[in-house]
Amino acid sequence: MKKLFRLRTLAETTAIQPCLQWREIVALHPEDRTHCDEKAFQQHITGCTACRATAHMYQLSDQALQRLPLQRPPHKVRERLEQRLEMEQFLNREPPVFSQQTATHLPFLRTFRVTSLQLLLHALIGTEPAHFPLIASAIGISERRLKHWLHGVSEPNLQQVSQILDVLSEPLPIFQELLRREGYGGELPPLFPRWEIPQSIYRLMLEKIARHSQKEENYIQQIITLFQFAVPHLDLAQHGIALTYAQCTPSRDQSIRSLFIVRRDGQFPWKRAIDQNVFLGLETLAGQSVFWRRPLVWKVSEGYQRGFPSWDDYEQSAYAVPVQRSHGIAGILLCSSTNAGFFDGHHACDLVEEYARLLGYCIPESYFFSAHAISLEEMPSLNQQRRVLPPLFKEQKEKGQLDNVCSSVVAERRIRSEIESILLSSQGKQNAQRKRIESA
Amino acid sequence: MEDPRQKLFDLLYERYEAPIYTYLARQIDDYDEIADLFQETFLRVWRAIPSIPEEVGKQRAYIYAIASNICIDARRKKNSQKKLLYLWQEQQYRHIIGSEEIEDNLLWQATLQTALAALPPRFAACLHLYCIDGFKQREIATILGISEKSVSSYLSRARERFRQVYRRFLEESGTPRKREATQ
Numbered sequence: 001m002k003k004l005f006r007l008r009t010l011a012e013t014t015a016i017q018p019c020l021q022w023r024e025i026v027a028l029h030p031e032d033r034t035h036c037d038e039k040a041f042q043q044h045i046t047g048c049t050a051c052r053a054t055a056h057m058y059q060l061s062d063q064a065l066q067r068l069p070l071q072r073p074p075h076k077v078r079e080r081l082e083q084r085l086e087m088e089q090f091l092n093r094e095p096p097v098f099s100q101q102t103a104t105h106l107p108f109l110r111t112f113r114v115t116s117l118q119l120l121l122h123a124l125i126g127t128e129p130a131h132f133p134l135i136a137s138a139i140g141i142s143e144r145r146l147k148h149w150l151h152g153v154s155e156p157n158l159q160q161v162s163q164i165l166d167v168l169s170e171p172l173p174i175f176q177e178l179l180r181r182e183g184y185g186g187e188l189p190p191l192f193p194r195w196e197i198p199q200s201i202y203r204l205m206l207e208k209i210a211r212h213s214q215k216e217e218n219y220i221q222q223i224i225t226l227f228q229f230a231v232p233h234l235d236l237a238q239h240g241i242a243l244t245y246a247q248c249t250p251s252r253d254q255s256i257r258s259l260f261i262v263r264r265d266g267q268f269p270w271k272r273a274i275d276q277n278v279f280l281g282l283e284t285l286a287g288q289s290v291f292w293r294r295p296l297v298w299k300v301s302e303g304y305q306r307g308f309p310s311w312d313d314y315e316q317s318a319y320a321v322p323v324q325r326s327h328g329i330a331g332i333l334l335c336s337s338t339n340a341g342f343f344d345g346h347h348a349c350d351l352v353e354e355y356a357r358l359l360g361y362c363i364p365e366s367y368f369f370s371a372h373a374i375s376l377e378e379m380p381s382l383n384q385q386r387r388v389l390p391p392l393f394k395e396q397k398e399k400g401q402l403d404n405v406c407s408s409v410v411a412e413r414r415i416r417s418e419i420e421s422i423l424l425s426s427q428g429k430q431n432a433q434r435k436r437i438e439s440a
Numbered sequence: 441m442e443d444p445r446q447k448l449f450d451l452l453y454e455r456y457e458a459p460i461y462t463y464l465a466r467q468i469d470d471y472d473e474i475a476d477l478f479q480e481t482f483l484r485v486w487r488a489i490p491s492i493p494e495e496v497g498k499q500r501a502y503i504y505a506i507a508s509n510i511c512i513d514a515r516r517k518k519n520s521q522k523k524l525l526y527l528w529q530e531q532q533y534r535h536i537i538g539s540e541e542i543e544d545n546l547l548w549q550a551t552l553q554t555a556l557a558a559l560p561p562r563f564a565a566c567l568h569l570y571c572i573d574g575f576k577q578r579e580i581a582t583i584l585g586i587s588e589k590s591v592s593s594y595l596s597r598a599r600e601r602f603r604q605v606y607r608r609f610l611e612e613s614g615t616p617r618k619r620e621a622t623q
Contacts, residue, residue, distance in 0.1 A: 027596035029570075032577045058599055061606075062571045065556070068549055073461045077475045081482055085449075 018054040019044070026055050134225065138204045195347040197354050201229050209361050220262060222362040227265040230355050234348070235267045240314055240338035242266035245323070245359065246280050247331035248290070248369050249416050256374045258420050259286055259332055269314045269338065277389060279423060281379030286332040289320035291376055293329060295353060296320050297343045316340040319349055321356040328368035333359055380427045388426075392419050445489050452485060452492075452503065459573065460507050466556050466572075467511050467564045477514055481507045497579075504573065505583040508565050512584075515561035555606035563598035570595055 018026045025033060025041050033041065045052040136143040139160060148154045208222050227243050235241035243266070246259035259280040280286045289296040299317035318336045322329050333356040335348075343349055379385070396415040461478050468474045484506045485492070492502055556564055565584060569575045570591075577595075581588045 023600075024592040024596045027599050028577060028592055032592075057603070061599070061602065064552055065567075065571045068462075068466070068552060068572065070458045071462045071465050072458045073475065073478055077461075077478055080475070081479045084479060084483055085486055 016050050016053045016057070018051045019048060022048075022051050026051055027058065134204075134228065138200045195351050197233075197351070197358060201226075202358065205358055206361065219362050219364055219367075223263050223359065224265075226355070226359060226362065227263060231265050231267050234335065234351060234355075235337075238267065239342075240267055240269050242270040242315075242336040243355075244286070244334040244336070245331060246286050246334065247363075247367060248329060248374070249279070249420055250369065250373070250413065251417050251420060254369075254373060256290075256369055257281075257377045257424060258379050259284075259290060259376075260416055260420075262331075266336075270336075277393060278382060278385050279379045279420060280332075281427075282376035283378050285318055285320045286334050287376045289322055290329060290332055290374060293322055293324065293371060295322070295349065297349065299340050299343065314338045317342050319343045319352050321353050323356050323360045323363065325360060325368055328370050329374065330360065330363045330368045377424055378427055378431070380423055380430070385423065388423075389419065392422065448489055448492070449482075449486055452499065453482060456500070456503050460503065463504070463507055463568060463573065464511055466553055466568060467515065467561070469557055473514065477507075477510050480510050484510070501575070501579050501583050504569065504575070505585075508569070508583055512561040512565060515564075551606065555602055558605045559598060559601055562594055563601055566591060566594040567598040567602060 022041060022044060025037050030038055045055060132143050132146055136146045139146075141160070145154070149156055205222065205226055208225060223245055231241055231243050234243070242264060244261055244264040246261045248256040249258055249260040251257050261278045261280065282288070282291060285296055285298050297317070297319045315336045316338050317340050318334060320332050320334045323331050323333055333352065335352045337343070380388075393415065396418050460481055461474070464477050464481070465474050468477060481503070485503055488502070488506070493499055556568065559567065562584065566580060569580045569583060570577070575583065577588050577591050580591045584591070586594075
């Protein structure tokens with residue numbers, strides 16, 4: 001009943017208004033009033049009922065408010081705060097100073113100093129805007145949010161940092177290892193799996209495949225995406241790697257007489273997207289690998305004569321893995337390295353095979369051919385092809401446009417088939433001429 | 441050896457966890473937002489540890505100043521004076537509901553809190569700091585970054601508004617009067 005009385009008193013005295021000149025004084029506690037104010041106020045309330053009632057009412061309301069219970073935050077709030085403090089500590093640590101040996105080994109670190117996560121992100125992904133959608137998609141966030149992280153508008157939490165580490169294969173594992181070595185990465189998640197494809201890339205690729213399975217022509221785009229992750233992942237030490245996918249090209253009689261390079265990506269000293277639109281014959285490592293239907297490795301240190309045309313002056317070793325399913329073969333994944341010993345251990349070979357398997361998922365069913373259809377032949381040298389192919393393609397494409405009776409995919413296959421025939425006949429003539437000279 | 445910064449933070453957290461959470465909870469009507477603002481407050485406390493004064497009274501004013509700034513900003517952003525639901529209080533005391541006296545008590549608390557939360561941000565902050573947390577007029581002036589004169593002005597207007605808002609909520613709910621009438 002006392003409480004109800006208090007409630008009613010407080011509410012019903014609303015109508016009472018203190019005198020205007022004493023309104024601020026009456027709102028204060030006696031100890032906050034000046035001596036003069038207090039004395040004058042005490043004199044005033046002896047004759048003013050409204051001010052006296054207001055003062056009494058304020059006293060009551062203060063008591064009521066002070067009786068309100070104290071509240072404590074839920075336990076999860078404390079946990080979340082601790083996580084944020086960890087991140088805060090991580091971000092505000094002293095920048096690591098990389099050892100001279102490390103800096104010598106990795107020249108790009110000489111000018112780089114990690115001062116915050118934002119800078120780290122900038123150094124890793126800020127230079128490649130084309131990768132934003134890919135990275136955002138792989139982490140499961142919007143591109144805008146990623147940009148916010150880069151601009152310091154917001155910060156990723158530890159789990160998201162872990163996802164970034166997982167997605168960015170280049171050059172993050174190096175950074176991570178260095179940061180850990182320099183005592184910076186205590187809170188960082190476990191080291192990037194050096195010789196495994198990260199789960200996030202698998203997930204991203206499989207999602208893409210599922211989304212675009214209806215459109216056959218999209219598989220090239222998926223291969224490009226895969227190569228964007230695979231090339232830097234395979235070349236963590238940045239010695240130089242090139243990945244090539246060459247697919248079986250059916251001729252008019254549906255036999256496979258050569259492989260056609262549809263995508264080739266490289267890292268320095270190679271350039272990106274090089275040597276496309278070139279045919280590979282039986283004389284190449286790729287051709288041999290398709291012929292035998294098993295992975296083959298080549299390296300210069302063993303003193304082999306090159307069984308396939310050289311791409312450039314940098315290649316010191318290569319590993320070719322057929323992209324196949326149980327019923328057929330679609331092409332070849334060729335990994336070239338400037339390091340002669342790159343494929344000595346099984347790790348690099350296993351990783352390339354793993355990528356070849358993932359690549360196989362990207363390729364539509366119709367691009368796989370039975371082993372009986374494969375009868376590879378010798379093709380002209382690369383230099384020769386580079387000279388003759390551009391005008392030939394242009395000519396054949398113009399012809400194809402004139403026909404205008406089939407889809408672009410079919411037209412492209414026909415053009416390749418036509419050009420392959422021309423190259424094969426040219427090579428046949430050259431071989432015959434060579435034999436005649438030899439016999440003479 | 442324990443980090444002195446961490447040690448001081450733990451001490452401050454232990455000392456001001458409940459008062460600051462209560463201070464925020466009385467002015468914000470969203471549980472998640474209260475939690476966010478609470479975290480933000482202590483995150484700023486962590487950042488400010490090197491500059492936090494050693495004297496306990498000043499420390500207290502310093503932390504309340506951080507919480508006040510955060511709370512006032514958040515309320516300005518929301519730009520609305522939402523009513524607190526009675527459920528908000530009931531959830532806190534669900535285990536003791538059943539007794540009539542306790543229900544009265546809850547209703548009384550909920551009404552007071554609703555009235556407090558419905559005040560404009562600066563008024564609510566002034567009233568809370570003055571009447572509940574027991575800060576002096578000059579301390580509130582320091583905490584909120586305003587003059588002492590402004591504090592007394594805000595305070596008188598806050599008290600007046602609080603009385604009006606309190607009465608309005610009491611009339612809307614009607615329960616205490618109804619209950620009293622039945623008795």
